[in-house]
Amino acid sequence: MKSGKGSLDIVVGCMFSGKTEELMRLIRRAEYAKQKVVTIKHRIDNRVDTTCINSHTGRILIAAAADDVASLRAAIPADADVVAIDEIQFFPTTITEVIDELIDRGVRVIAAGLDTDFRGQPFGVMPHLMTLADHVTKLAAICMQCGKDARLTQRLVNGKPADWHDPIILVGAEDSYEARCRNCFTINKPSRQQRANT
Amino acid sequence: MPDIRETMYIPAKKSPGRLEVICGSMFSGKTEELMRRLRRAEFAKQTVLTIKHLIDARAHHQCIVSHDGQERSAHAIDNTPEGIRKILTLASHNIDVVGIDELQFFPKDILPILLALVDQGKRIVVAGLDLDFRGEPFGIMPTVMALADSVTKLNAVCGMCGKNSHFSQRIVNGQPARYEDPIVVIGAAESYEPRCRSCFVIEKKPEYKAML
Numbered sequence: 001m002k003s004g005k006g007s008l009d010i011v012v013g014c015m016f017s018g019k020t021e022e023l024m025r026l027i028r029r030a031e032y033a034k035q036k037v038v039t040i041k042h043r044i045d046n047r048v049d050t051t052c053i054n055s056h057t058g059r060i061l062i063a064a065a066a067d068d069v070a071s072l073r074a075a076i077p078a079d080a081d082v083v084a085i086d087e088i089q090f091f092p093t094t095i096t097e098v099i100d101e102l103i104d105r106g107v108r109v110i111a112a113g114l115d116t117d118f119r120g121q122p123f124g125v126m127p128h129l130m131t132l133a134d135h136v137t138k139l140a141a142i143c144m145q146c147g148k149d150a151r152l153t154q155r156l157v158n159g160k161p162a163d164w165h166d167p168i169i170l171v172g173a174e175d176s177y178e179a180r181c182r183n184c185f186t187i188n189k190p191s192r193q194q195r196a197n198t
Numbered sequence: 199m200p201d202i203r204e205t206m207y208i209p210a211k212k213s214p215g216r217l218e219v220i221c222g223s224m225f226s227g228k229t230e231e232l233m234r235r236l237r238r239a240e241f242a243k244q245t246v247l248t249i250k251h252l253i254d255a256r257a258h259h260q261c262i263v264s265h266d267g268q269e270r271s272a273h274a275i276d277n278t279p280e281g282i283r284k285i286l287t288l289a290s291h292n293i294d295v296v297g298i299d300e301l302q303f304f305p306k307d308i309l310p311i312l313l314a315l316v317d318q319g320k321r322i323v324v325a326g327l328d329l330d331f332r333g334e335p336f337g338i339m340p341t342v343m344a345l346a347d348s349v350t351k352l353n354a355v356c357g358m359c360g361k362n363s364h365f366s367q368r369i370v371n372g373q374p375a376r377y378e379d380p381i382v383v384i385g386a387a388e389s390y391e392p393r394c395r396s397c398f399v400i401e402k403k404p405e406y407k408a409m410l
Contacts, residue, residue, distance in 0.1 A: 005395035012344075103395065115344045127340030131221075131328040134364055136349045148214065151347050182214035182316065192310075 006103040010088075010129055012115040013139030014153045016179040020086055022139065023112040027084045030108075035081035040072065042090040069094045073101075082108045089113035089123040090169065096128055117168045118155035118177070119187050141179030150179040154186065161186040215316035219301075219343050221328035222352035224366040225392045229264040229299055231352060232325040236270070236297045239321070244294035248272040249285060251303040253382070262299045272299065282307050289315055301326035302336040303382065309338060313345070330381045331368035331390070332400050354392030365398040367391045374399040 011022045030037050069092060076083055083102055088095070088111040102109050115130070115138070117123045130136050143150035155162035157175045164187055180186075220231050236246050250262045250272040262272045273288055275281045285308070289296050296315060301308075301324040315322055328343070328351070330336045343349050356363035368375035368383070368390055377400055383389065393399075 007395070012349075120345075122341050122344035127344040128335050130343040130349065131335040131340045132333075133351070134353075134362075136343070136351050138346070138349050140347070149347075 004106060006105065006107040006109060007134045008099060008103060008129070008132055009108070009110045009135045009137070010133040011110070011112040011137045011139065012126060012130065014114065014116065014141050014151050014179050015177050016144075017139035017141040017151075019112040019114075019139055022137065023084055023086055023110060026110050027082070030082045036077075036079055037082045037084060038076055038080045040075060040083065040085045042087045069098055073098055076102070076107075080107055082110065085109070085111040087113055088129065089115075089126050091125060093125045093128065095125055096132065099129070099132070114153065116152060118153055118162055118166070119164055119168075119189070120152050120185060123168075143181035143184050144178040145180060145184035148181045148183075150181045150184075152180050152182065152185040154178045154180040154184075161188070164188050164190060213319060215319045216321045216348070217312060217316050217342070217346045218321070218323045219339075219346040219349045220323070220325040220352065221339060221343065221349065223329065223354050223364050223392045224327065224390045225265060226352035226354040226364075227264070228325040228327075228352055229262060230266065230268060231350065232297050232299055232323060233262070233264065233268055233270050235323050236295065239295045245292055246295045246297060247289050247293045249275055249288070249296065249298045251300045252276040252281075253300075253303050275304075277303075277305050279307060282311060285311050286314065289320065293320065295321045295323065298322070298324045299326075301342065302328075302330075302339050304338060306338050306341070309341060309345075312342070327366065329365060331366055331375055331379070331383075332377055332381075333365050333398060336381075356394040356397055357391040358393060358397035361394045361396075363392040363394040363397075365393045365395070367393040367398055 009026070011019050011026075013019050027037050027039060072091070072095065085091075090113075099109050111129065113126055113129075114123045115126050138151075140149040140151050142148070155166070155170075155175055155177055157163075157166070162175065218235070220228050222228055236248060239246050248262065248270055252274040260271050260274065261269045263269050275285060282305070285296075298304075303326075312322055312324070324342060326339050326342075327336045328339050351364070353362040353364055355361075357367070368379070370376075370379070370389070
């Protein structure tokens with residue numbers, strides 16, 4: 001197994017597109033082959049009770065805080081064959097160094113994350129990871145307004161589309177999310193002029 | 199026969215547009231895949247606009263050419279703001295599908311243009327290198343991949359070991375290129391070779407912190 005370099009497979013898409021299910025399928029596949037899988041999840045995601053990453057062996061591993069890539073390194077044992085990372089968009093950009101090291105060690109890295117934020121803009125380190133990856137799987141959800149394929153995540157605050165200037169990361173706050181297609185997605189994107197002024 | 203679409207055309211706002219990205223290393227068949235998708239659209243009587251970057255001087259200025267010799271006439275666009283805006287004019291109301299080759303050479307000013315065309319309900323298919331010769335993300339490609347509806351990553355065959363490759367190894371006088379070399383050097387088989395992760399050689403490891 002550990003001959004040569006590893007690889008990076010990445011699963012992206014909007015919310016409700018089944019990214020975590022796909023990641024779990026890949027994890028289970030590796031476990032059937034008796035490979036040592038380490039599953040990592042970002043601590044910021046506190047929805048553990050409802051959508052915990054849970055392979056059939058029930059192994060859950062919570063990585064340390066986002067600003068500390070060292071704790072992520074520490075969480076990965078030297079004999080891991082496969083490292084699976086969920087919600088990878090929450091990690092800082094320095095995670096690319098860790099992934100590079102793992103690939104050099106011959107580890108197969110599989111990761112899932114949001115490709116765009118609630119404003120429809122690229123999410124953090126995700127674009128970078130997509131170029132580095134061997135395989136990119138882009139999943140679509142179904143638009144909760146019209147039923148077409150959806151690839152954007154609409155944030156709603158009290159039932160209304162969120163404001164462009166809202167913070168990008170808001171887990172478990174007084175808001176909700178919907179998968180939407182390009183037509184039904186609503187955001188008050190400022191013009192280039194307005195953005196230049198602020 | 200008169201073109202029925204001239205009179206029948208209904209602005210396509212009803213269905214959302216699409217942005218499709220084809221990426222991979224050199225010699226992975228990106229341009230052939232782009233041509234295949236565009237030809238497929240033409241069989242369905244959709245109107246297709248093909249665009250290439252003016253920098254790519256390997257071919258005749260009015261064509262995109264894949265390494266296997268297929269040709270397709272294309273509008274050559276340069277990096278100036280006027281050049282970029284010309285895409286909007288070219289992709290006027292009766293164009294259904296826009297194909298762009300070598301997208302990695304375009305500046306980020308092309309992003310709002312691509313998104314505007316998608317908002318008009320058009321299907322945009324772009325092809326480009328995801329990584330440069332140093333194995334680092336190439337220009338606007340990462341952003342376009344995040345914004346796309348679909349991403350197709352193609353592999354070439356490693357020139358050293360025959361495994362699937364996804365890096366473009368630049369070779370200068372038979373030696374791997376140096377990290378400090380310029381990113382854009384147009385060439386073909388004599389200066390580039392597809393390589394897998396194990397066989398890819400770059401003198402200096404990338405400094406991710408400095409790059410990000």
